[in-house]
Amino acid sequence: MQSGERKAERLLHPGPVLSKQYLRSHLAVVQPRCLCIFVLKNRCGLTGSSGEDFVSQLSSRERRGRSLVCGADSTKCSMPRSLWLGCSSLADSMPSLRCLYNPGTGALPAFQNSSEREDCNNDEPPRKIIPEKNSLRQTYNSCARLCLNQETVCLGSTAMKTENCVAKTKLANGTSSMIVPKQRKLSASYEKEKELCVKYFEQWSESDQVEFVEHLISQMCHYQHGHINSYLKPMLQRDFITALPARGLDHIAENILSYLDAKSLCAAELVCKEWYRVTSDGMLWKKLIERMVRTDSLWRGLSERRGWGQYLFKNKPPDGSAPPNSFYRALYPKIIQDIETIESNWRCGRHSLQRIHCRSETSKGVYCLQYDDQKIVSGLRDNTIKIWDKNTLECKRILTGHTGSVLCLQYDERVIITGSSDSTVRVWDVNAGEMLNTLIHHCEAVLHLRFNNGMMVTCSKDRSIAVWDMASPTDITLRRVLVGHRAAVNVVDFDDKYIVSASGDRTIKVWNTSTCEFVRTLNGHKRGIACLQYRDRLVVSGSSDNTIR
Structure with missing residues (x-):
């Protein structure tokens, strides 16, 4: 019996607190018979000294550990086997009585339902109340009959809201079997009522249907809301x-x-x-x-x-x-x-530094350069353009003709075009090194130039911008002169849509490429603008005010 008590204590789990009068009334029902009743203190709300005092007052029942053994002669309880009910439906069972067996009838006594749980506040004789669910009574009686010949342990979960009890049976040969009650079948009247409701529902308008469903949902509990949410969730998703x-x-x-x-x-x-x-x-x-x-x-x-x-x-x-x-x-x-x-x-410095020494008796500095995979072209202060082999770093050719420092240059696969402080723009053959053309328009140093797709733009210290049409290296004509800056124009850039120029007057001006008309002025720098790049409708400029905009 001691082993049965330990099993009961292991299998029982806490539940809602029951009133003392309620427990007393149920014990009174089964007192005349030989019973084995296990009561957990925390399940009955019997904690501390007050709980122990209450247990000791229950008709001279003997308390052993955390269990209560009661009967006509508790010391000689002849009950060989016990039934532990682990059903979690507190509404239809007596949670405090977890191990119960009646050898006189072979069945369990009736339990009081949850609606009357708190009504046991008087000393009236307890009533024998029939359980609400027939399936529950059948399950209990089946377990009781099974208890006559074998040891039965009923397992339950407090998280489940069901009146069904699952019985795990230990047979004599050590094997186990499961007793699971059948699911409730829907009645014919329910099916008819459901079909009638659906028929009316289909006849209503969409707004009425929505209102009706909202009313139904408002009448449901949170548990039902969860089922509805899990049903609707996949329906509301769209790929x-x-x-x-x-x-x-x-x-x-x-x-x-x-x-x-x-x-x-x-x-x-x-x-x-x-x-x-x-x-x-x-x-x-x-x-x-x-x-x-x-x-x-x-x-x-x-x-x-x-x-x-x-x-x-x-x-x-x-x-x-x-x-x-x-x-x-x-x-x-x-x-x-x-x-x-x-x-x-x-980032990691995985590079090798190689120097090109441009110094000579007349070389005084490098003002501009451009390079590709084969060559490096540099414009020097000594009025020359030098072409270097990128692999050997040797000077391959020197172009002479300017009378001032070479301040800017650009080349492609055919020509090199340079601008100088002598206010001229010169065109050179990139392979032969011969001068092909000289453009004279600006009255001061040519500070920057760009050419592409048969068009060239130059800017000068004289505050003007010149737009040229390039039919060929030898056929270059002036299209338009753009005037608007109040200081030297230091840099220009353009694409098929806009020409962008930056000046020492701290402004950037935008012009239409096709019509050469003024579009807008960009302000922001506090000092003169020294460099600029325009690409994909994005203008990046650097200024003497130590900012990049």
């Missing part, structure tokens, strides 16, 4: 990327995903087959690389140097000869690897 192509709106889905970065695009490909198809058919990796080339100068330089720029910014030919999306998918990590190598070299 719009999959839904758009089904409606012939593939371009919208592709446009949405085209704003993703590389990491997010990789994740999008793995969502489902439809997302992968949208990513592949939309050539989204190609669009991502094109976006990076347009907005990042490092990407632009790599595209020109590595040669993969030829696969970008081109429409897909009708014959389908363009590289597939997988080509650009594999190209992206290679570009990232090159960029990381360049950035690592800058």
Whole structure:
């Protein structure tokens, strides 16, 4: 019996506090019979000395440890086996009596339901109350009958809100079996009432239906709200990327995903087959690389140097000869690897320093330079332009003709164009080194120049900007002179849409490339502007006020 008590204490778990009168009344019902009753103090609200005093007053019952053994002769309780009820439905069971067996009837006594739990506040004789649920009585009686021949342990969970009790049976041979009551079947009247409600519901307007459902939900408990939420949650989710192509709106889905970065695009490909198809058919990796080339100068330089720029910014030919999306998918990590190598070299100093000594009897300084993979072109204060071999660092050619310091230059695969403090602009053959043309317009030093696509812009210390049309190296004509700055114009830059100029008057002016008309003035610097770069509608300027804007 002691082992049974220990089992009871292990299997019992805390529950709601029961009144003393309630416990007393139920014990009075079963007192005349030989019973084995286990009561946990924390389950009955019997804690501390007051709880112990109460237990000691229950009709001379003997208290042993945390259990209570009662009966006609508690010291000679002949009950060989016990039944521990672990049902968690407190509404239909007597939680305080967890181990109960009646050898006279072979069944459990009736329990008082939860609605009358707090009504046991008087000394009236206890009533024998029938349980609310027939399934509960059947379960209890089945467990009691099973108790005659074998030891039964009923397991329950306080987290479950059900009247059913699951019995785990230990058989003589050591095996176990489970007794699970059948689920409640829906009655025919319920089915008819449900069909009638659905019929009326379908006849109402949408607003009436919503109002009716809101009223039903308001009458439910939190537990039911959770079930409704789990039912509605998947219905409220929509995969719009999959839904758009089904409606012939593939371009919208592709446009949405085209704003993703590389990491997010990789994740999008793995969502489902439809997302992968949208990513592949939309050539989204190609669009991502094109976006990076347009907005990042490092990407632009790599595209020109590595040669993969030829696969970008081109429409897909009708014959389908363009590289597939997988080509650009594999190209992206290679570009990232090159960029990381360049950035690592800058950060970690993985570079070698090589000096070119330009000094001679007449050399006094280098004012400007430009380079590529084969050569370096420099403009010197000694009025010359020197061309150096990039690999051997030897001077290959010296161009002479200016009568003042060479302040600015630019070259392409055909010509070198230089501006000098002698107020002239000269054009040279890049291979032969011969002077091809001399442009005379400015009345003071030419401080900066840029040319591209048959057009050249020069600026001067005389506060003017000259726009030239270049039909050929020998056929260059003045188109327009732009006047507006109040100090020397130090730098110019342009594209197909705008010409941007910066001056010592602390302003940046924007002009229309086609019409050469003034557009706007950009203010912000507090001192003269020394340098400027304009690309992709972004202007970056550096000033003597120690700021970059």
